[in-house]
Amino acid sequence: QVQLVESGGGLVQPGGSLRLSCVASGFSLHAYWMYWVGQAPGKGLEWVSSIEPGGGIARYADSVRGRFTVSRDNTKNTLYLQMNSLTSDDTAVYFCAKEPRLFQETVMPGTSIRVTDFGSWGQGTHVTVSS
Numbered sequence: 001q002v003q004l005v006e007s008g009g010g011l012v013q014p015g016g017s018l019r020l021s022c023v024a025s026g027f028s029l030h031a032y033w034m035y036w037v038g039q040a041p042g043k044g045l046e047w048v049s050s051i052e053p054g055g056g057i058a059r060y061a062d063s064v065r066g067r068f069t070v071s072r073d074n075t076k077n078t079l080y081l082q083m084n085s086l087t088s089d090d091t092a093v094y095f096c097a098k099e100p101r102l103f104q105e106t107v108m109p110g111t112s113i114r115v116t117d118f119g120s121w122g123q124g125t126h127v128t129v130s131s
Contacts, residue, residue: 002026002120004096009125016086022079022096022122030074033099035107035118036081038092045113048094049081050105059109063089086129093124
């Protein structure tokens, strides 16, 4: 059974940092692109970042590029999102999500996304940026 469990969210002041983690189980993490998706209060799903199976290619939404860094440790079955220089606009629930197809990237940056675009989702971790 595929399972994704996020952690690391919380309340942080503007300018602060958080590191989100997503532990994967029930599938071979090394074979899939992985994604971070955000949902701000009252808004729809937003593609945030993605990373290719080996970790060599990472993509970012324009709104987070230069501040967020996605990484993965396939030996630990874990995906990460390092979030720096946080602003109130980053307040959201952050989900990690699994690509549905082996070694393929089907959810592209900047596109409208739906829950059904992904193979599996975690339960999300809340990030609140506030003074």
